């Protein structure tokens with residue numbers, strides 16, 4: 001099936017996309033979808049507009065409208081009768097038309113996650129908000145003096161005295177002690193909700209509504225673990241050697257506070273590489289616009305609707321939003337001409353082109369990226385270019401010598417960055433899995449067992465403080481963190497496919513994607529146009545020839 005316009009026309013005439021008459025269940029579903037979309041489409045647009053206004057202006061009225069609309073949409077999808085209707089349709093096995101069947105899956109999942117009893121939901125939301133507030137207002141202290149997160153970060157970046165580093169690291173973990181018992185309570189409430197809906201626990205339910213399965217994820221993460229074990233140990237050994245020299249200790253005496261951030265999730269700045277010098281006299285907006293035009297995915301219409309520079313009251317971060325699934329795609333940035341914002345605008349426009357070049361003939365419910373991990377992967381695919389020596393040479397007009405200079409350091413840096421993140425993401429994935437499976441176990445022990453196994457960082461002796469609870473994502477974005485790593489793998493798998501199958505090259509040594517229209521065409525036809533027509537892993541298989549695998553991530557970064 002390729003022509004969705006024709007398919008939708010057939011459905012409207014009461015025929016399946018193959019031209020047969022719709023059966024009774026299919027007709028019921030078709031009518032339900034029509035009524036449902038008519039209700040939610042304008043509401044979702046208003047919600048997105050409120051969100052946009054809130055984040056670009058900080059206007060409190062916009063925030064109020066946003067939470068009101070979010071609540072209304074949630075309420076709509078919490079309707080128990082409608083959920084029962086969808087559940088019966090699903091169980092009947094009678095919805096055979098692929099376009100209707102796919103919409104049924106999407107609808108069912110969006111209702112399922114909202115089927116929590118109102119009283120239980122209220123407790124979950126309130127406790128979650130309470131924890132977030134405690135997080136926001138908590139300040140760790142060193143020798144009785146309060147310190148901010150930024151002060152802690154600065155110490156961990158530059159201090160050479162091990163005792164002072166230890167103090168700063170300990171201060172960063174104090175918040176864990178302040179929120180851990182509430183967090184465990186929240187985990188149990190979430191589990192209660194999931195168990196009422198027939199799941200083992202909240203982790204398995206969250207994965208199921210996101211069309212993911214613990215077994216599949218275990219397999220992918222285990223593959224990644226095996227493939228990165230030796231290379232990570234080697235690179236980490238080199239890194240430890242450098243850090244130990246810097247702090248005047250033996251490598252085997254290195255402790256968690258000797259890395260440059262509280263969780264060892266980022267790359268310690270040991271390889272000096274200042275890419276900002278190459279961007280400071282350029283216009284990153286223009287560079288991004290020119291690049292996307294060159295691959296045949298112009299972004300001028302996106303940029304015209306976007307909010308790109310710093311201003312009072314505006315959110316300091318960056319994001320992309322699809323306002324109406326009809327082409328009004330916008331990004332928010334706070335651009336400066338440096339490497340960070342070069343990466344960021346390429347990243348956000350990666351989300352942007354995915355949304356902008358969806359096939360507008362697909363039904364509204366399926367006119368979205370296949371999954372958050374696939375849109376994240378697309379954004380990473382483009383974001384990575386800001387450090388790519390070939391891309392930099394062609395885009396910035398650098399000399400051969402300058403390119404060689406960047407290559408010398410950036411390869412190593414990228415490898416380290418990706419490996420450190422991969423190993424850290426494994427800790428997050430397996431910890432969350434264990435946390436929801438048994439919140440009554442010794443969680444501090446579980447945390448440090450995983451840190452030692454995956455990050456190869458030693459636990460401090462006799463540690464009882466709940467250090468894991470200092471990671472805010474467990475409260476605010478539960479069971480989501482693994483998607484970052486899956487997105488990285490998808491980006492690498494796409495890179496491999498485009499290099500080998502689309503550009504017909506043996507290696508990516510000289511690949512910059514600059515003016516490679518074939519690459520843009522491939523992404524539009526195989527990834528963007530597929531939208532939500534298939535489950536995410538089926539889409540990946542159709543686009544690249546195999547389901548998501550860690551192999552290509554390892555090929556790209558672990559040579």
Ligand SMILES: [Zn+2]
Pocket residue numbers: 347351376379
């Ligand atoms: Zn993103």
